[in-house]
Amino acid sequence: MASLQSLRGMVDLLPEHTPLWQQLESTAREHFRRAAIREIRTPLLEATELFARGIGEATDVVGKEMYTFIDRGDRSCTLRPEGTASVVRAAIQHGLLAQGPQRLWYGGPMFRYERPQAGRQRQFHQIGVELLGVADATSDAEAIAVAWDLLADLGVGGLQLEINSLGTPEDRLRYRAELVAWLEAHHDQLDADSQQRISTNPLRVLDSKNPDTQALLAGAPTLAAALCGDSHERFSQVRQALEALQIPFVLNPRLVRGLDYYGHTAFEITSSQLGAQATVCGGGRYDGLVEQLGGPATAAVGWAIGLERLVLLLSQAQGAIAAAPAPDxxxxxxxxxxxxxxxxxxxxxxxxxxxxxxxxxxxxxxxxxxxxxxxxxxxxxxxxxxxxxxxxxxxxxxxxxxxxxxxxxxxxxxxxxxxxxxxx
RNA sequence: GCGGGCGUCGCCAAGUGGUUAAGGCAGUGGCUUGUGGCGCCACCAUUCGGGGGUUCAAGUCCCCUCGCUCGCCCCA
CATH class of the missing domain: 3.40.50.800 (Anticodon-binding domain)
Known part of the structure; x- marks a missing residue:
């Protein structure tokens, strides 16, 4: 190409598309306002260490998807690949946690160096909620309800809420050992990707898309069986709260999260109307993150919605994009x-x-x-x-x-x- | 990082090796020195993403490259 064009995975939103984005953003803002959730805006650029420590060195996001560079002051900087770490950093830095629970939302562009495909860009947009300093199981359900009601109000179709419990760090450690032992015993029957993941991230084998592997996993030890009594009890409370809110959900014992900071409740909201990237909203509880980033021990739960995918769904639902509004x-x-x-x-x-x-x-x-x-x-x-x-x-x-x-x-x-x- | 599909005007789109690259929409000018929606006329790609090669001859065949797209991985 002789002429200049945008970088790969960086998309222009032309005037014909912006009205839908604006509608979506204003609806979200209204839902947050009613839920007494306040906006926080953090920089797009952070110290690389924040994400390395927060998300986890071993994750794919940190390991191979970040836009990282050295600035003129010799600092390693990274364009944020997600919002939670920054929000937590800001809350710690400004002592917000000393003022009681924080109900926060954020929105804006995130950056991950991935191969673009339907519903996935290198600069993409998320809108997310973080409830910091809330430990009760009803908070998990409340956070989910805010996301669910927002999506429903926007008219998104084919939605399904899937939930799982990842238990405590100790639960996961114990389960991880059991699972690795089992996977190694069945090594030869696994697909190549899954064999690889035994050493890198064994829990992710659980949501392999390989049908043979999935069939095999029916006999594998389950995460649910490895949860301690308290974890079970907590998960049961979350389910009861969702039932009380009449929000339908399905248990997905294979649902795990890609970022290290999640524990206990993990959930995804997917749509049957999307392609391979079916997850519109993903989130869960991350009780250890604040402390891990140097703050006071603080329970927390949150989620993020991918706006590109939401826009994909809404433009399907609404058909043609509205024409430019006529002047008076x-x-x-x-x-x-x-x-x-x-x-x-x-x-x-x-x-x-x-x-x-x-x-x-x-x-x-x-x-x-x-x-x-x-x-x-x-x-x-x-x-x-x-x-x-x-x-x-x-x-x-x-x-x-x-x-x-x-x-x-x-x-x-x-x-x-x-x-x-x-x-x- | 790996695989599949695709790249002709701003958009859609003919073209299946042979003189000057259809057409539609949009745009511009005019018919109508100052009154629209319809209609008519004219203009609008020396060039087929880019670079090599094969051939007397290439948008059409081959190679490389860039880009788009869908999927894997991963994730929102």
């Missing part, structure tokens, strides 16, 4: 004096709250009227040489040919803010 008034003018008057008229209309589009082409009136018609505006205002000389503006209705043109003194319109009233 399209202003046509020709000649230096007329154009100055037209400019003032536009400004006046805008100050009165009207959507006003100005034709600045100076082209023949025929052309300007064609564009006025195409804009969808119900009214055209015409200021030509004659009108300018006489100090009037002609208002012409473009949708109803029965209506007479109106000739109004332009001075009155400008002085009295009567333009909006004239367009009735």
């Amino acid at each position: 008034l399209y202003v046509i003018s020709r000649g230096a004096a007329a154009e100055r008057l037209a400019l003032a008229l536009c400004r006046q209309g805008r100050q009165a709250g009207l959507v006003v589009e100005r034709d600045a082409s100076g082209a023949a009136f025929g052309k300007q009227f064609k564009r006025a018609d195409k804009s969808g505006a119900p009214w055209a205002a015409v200021v030509g040489e004659q009108e300018a000389a006489e100090g009037v503006v002609v208002l012409k209705h473009l949708r109803d040919s029965e209506r007479q043109d109106r000739r109004l003194p332009i001075g009155d319109l400008l002085a009295q803010s009567s333009l909006a009233a004239a367009l009735q």
Whole structure:
């Protein structure tokens, strides 16, 4: 390509697409407002160490997907690959946790160096909720409910909530040992990817997409069986809370999370209407993270929604993207004096709250009227040489040919803010 | 990082080795020195993502490369 273009995996959102994003963002903001969840904005760039310590050195995200570079001060910096670590860092740094539980949300671009595909970009957008300092099982259900209700309100179809419990760190350690032993005993029957993962991340073998492996795993030790009594009890409370809220869910004993900080409740909301990247929302409890990043021991639960995938779902559901909104008034003018008057008229209309589009082409009136018609505006205002000389503006209705043109003194319109009233 | 599919005008899209690369939409100018929606006329890719090669001849065949796309991995 000779001409410049955006980097791979970095997508422009053109004007025809932004209305859907805006709608989605404003709906989310409203849901957060009602849930008394407040917005926090953190930098896109953080010290690399934050993610290494928070997400886990061994994870794929940290190991091979981060945009990391050395800055001019010799610091290792990383474009955030997710939001939770930054939010927790900020909460610790500013002592928010000393002020009681924090109910926070964030949104914005995240960066991961992956091969782009449907619903996955290198710069992608998430909106997420973090409830810090809440340990009760009902908090897990509350966090899930906020996500569920938001997605439902947006009209997303084919949703399914899957939940699992990852137990305590001790539970996972014990289970991991059992599972590795079992996998090694069945090494030869596993697919190549899964064999690889025995040493790198054995829990991930559980959600292998290989059908043979899945069949084999029916005989494997389960995470559920490895949970201690308290973990079981806690998970049961979460389920009861979801039932009380009448939020349908399915237990997925194979659901694990890719980031190291999760424990106890893990959940995903998927849609049958997406392709391979079916997860719209993922989250869970991360009671150890705050302490791991140097803060006070703090229980927490949160989730993130991938906006690209949500947009994919919504544009399917809503069909064609809405056309550009029509202006209330399209202003046509020709000649230096007329154009100055037209400019003032536009400004006046805008100050009165009207959507006003100005034709600045100076082209023949025929052309300007064609564009006025195409804009969808119900009214055209015409200021030509004659009108300018006489100090009037002609208002012409473009949708109803029965209506007479109106000739109004332009001075009155400008002085009295009567333009909006004239367009009735 | 690995696999499959695809790359002709801003968008859609003909073209299956042979003179000047269809057409539609959009755009621009005009028919109509100042009044739209319809219609008509004209203009709008010396070039087929880029670079090599085969051939008398390549958008059409081969190789490399870049990009897009779907999937694997991973994840939201």
